[in-house]
Amino acid sequence: MQDRYTILAVFEYSTEAQVVKAKLESEGVKTMLMDEKTIDSDPLISQAIGGVKLLVHNNDLENAATIYNEIRNYTKDENGNNIHCPKCDSTKILVADLQRKNIFFMLFPFFESRKLICNDCKTIFK
Template identity: 30%
Template sequence: MALHITLATYTFPHQVLVDRSKLEAFGIACTVKDGLTIQVHNFYSNALGGIKLQVHPKDYERAREVLSDHPDISAEYPDAKLKCPRCASGNVDGVGLNGKIALIILMVTGLPIPVFSKKYHCFECHEEFKLPNG
């Protein structure tokens, strides 16, 4: 059995999956220690020192390089018809339902009538805004 060294530790099982998949995509064999135990008993995470992502010592430096590479995943939206007035990003979406008004209507009439909001949310600067003509 080959000896493995800990590359990183994680608190929750879902956190280790991304890095493990990334290492395996680059051809680096890795193991997860205490993952199943913590998956069954989440509260054991601190007691066991977290979930350990381990690699063979010869792959340690390369694995650190792979995990330290964080590509820029920001996207441009040149064809977006709606732009944020604050940062001019096209990465915006409607807020959806106006929960306060819908709740008041539900309390008064007893009918769950959805009331849609006219606000938009920018995912770049987190500004909420309304259209100037709306």
């Protein structure tokens, strides 16, 4: 039987991935990193190849996701306070991926406002 792994998270630098990998392995979760050596040898290509991928064995995926959600850094406001979801009042808020459908925002991305997404209820808000 072949071992199956799923991507749990993607990091820009391998040091960030190593910290999370160490925490998961200390909890008994089977993990491995993909593209770590490539990005370590040339960090400027991190965006081009999609960053360092943290892979988790499928048998440990649910447990790993729970542990990762407990330790990950969530978005704060300008004063360092937690941001609350307007729908469920959760503080597990992340910056949402930008959906650039307009050519103007593709050419001038700095005019696009930041959107946030709740990690619990998946509500997107500003």
